[in-house]
Amino acid sequence: MITVKNLSFTYKNGNTPALSDINLEISDGDFIGIIGESGAGKSTLTYTLNGIIPHHYDGDFYGAVTVNGMDTFENKPESLALHVGSVFQDIDSRMVASVVEDEILFGLENFSVPHNEIEKRISETLEAVGIADLRRRNISSLSGGQKQKVAIAAIIALKPDILVLDEPTGELDPQSSVQIFRLLKKLNEENGMTVIIVEQKIMLLCEYAKKLIVISNGSILYNGNVREVLRNIRELEKLGVNVPRTVTLCKRLEELKACGNEICISIDEAENLVRRITNG
Ligand SMILES: Nc1ncnc2c1ncn2[C@@H]1O[C@H](COP(=O)(O)OP(=O)(O)OP(=O)(O)O)[C@@H](O)[C@H]1O
Ligand SMILES: [Mg+2]
Structure with a gap:
């Protein structure tokens, strides 16, 4: 569960707040889509959920964010990562290994998962993500969709309760994008994982997400069930948000x-x- 209370954040070099007075409760098992115009604050909001803000970006931070009861101000992203896993947009620059299984192994070792558990975690995760056949492949030889699945596998191997993804299908063709959403649905429904996703492919997002949060100019404009939020279509169009x-x-x-x-x-x-x- 995530609770955001009266959160405002202004980047050190920013003139205006990137987020203003955000209040939010995200329950276990939610599947939430975040949309909003370019520069609205979507990525910034995701950084506040995994502790990247305030720990890796300087700025003025007001209010409080708790993840499974842990205050993000007092807990470093490394401790929060076991609760909230993050898949960033630029996965290529974040991959550390050259072979698929090593990418997953690296995360498990980094988080001191006991050695006798590691093999089971790797094979279970590859199976869950549907890429068992890619286990020994070179990451550089994979397609964009396959790489994205490896990035997700490396995160979910740590068994976080919550998965935060920032435009994970940005570089993917329609077919690979559907595969990623199917995977997220499976993780959400079968493993009870909470999914929070920033996504531009609005048709796909609305088909899979249960709730939508619309951010505009650093504030939450709408937050509710997908259909309820989409009723405000004329207002959304005025903001330049695709429906x-x-x-x-x-x-x-x-x-x-x-x-x-x-x-x-x-x-x-x-x-x-x-x-x-x-x-x-
Ligand atoms: N590191 C930074 N330093 C200063 N200002 C920043 C920084 N990162 C983002 N901003 C500003 O904060 C605001 C919100 O940016 P953010 O990247 O969260 O928007 P976004 O909704 O994710 O946009 P996009 O759809 O383009 O990804 C913007 O005005 C942006 O210029
Ligand atoms: Mg962004």
Whole structure:
């Protein structure tokens, strides 16, 4: 569980706060998507959840963030990492090993996981992420999607309760992006892992996330179930935040009084709605 209370943060070189008076509760087992315009503060918010802020970035920090009861101000990112695992956008520069299994091993050794447990953790994790066949491959020979899975595997091998990902599909093609979301859904549903993800691919995000947080100019504008948040489509459009095209469609149909105020998130839902309307 994560609690954020009256959090504000201004980077040392920043003129204005990157985050202003953020209040947030993230429950165990949540699957949360974070969206907002470029420069809204999405990455900054993720840094406050794993202790990178205030420990690695200088600035003015007000308020409090607790992760599983641990105050991030008093606990270093290294201690928090066993509770909240982070997958950053620039995975290439963060990979330390040349072979897949070594990348996972490195993290386990770094966090002093007992030696007799290591082999089991590596094979279990590779299996869970669906990359057992890549175990002895050279990381440099992998595709973007495969590398992203290795990065996620290296983090979840540490068994964090919470996984924070900042645009993990940024460099990936649509098919690999779907695979990453399927993996996150599996970790969320089968392992009860809390997933917090900043993501630009809005259709995909809305299909998999249970809740959405919209950040604008350092403040939380909306926070709620995906459908409830998407009802504010006109406000979101004004901010330049993308919404799924299916939502644009049903909003337009509602304005034309062709249907009620329903929100279609998937193509299937939109298709059903259009069929219902056109069949009378
Ligand atoms: N290291 C830094 N020093 C000073 N200001 C920063 C730093 N990093 C980010 N900022 C500023 O903080 C604000 C929030 O940035 P942040 O990177 O969190 O936005 P974002 O929502 O992740 O944007 P994007 O969609 O482009 O990734 C921006 O105004 C940005 O210029
Ligand atoms: Mg960012």
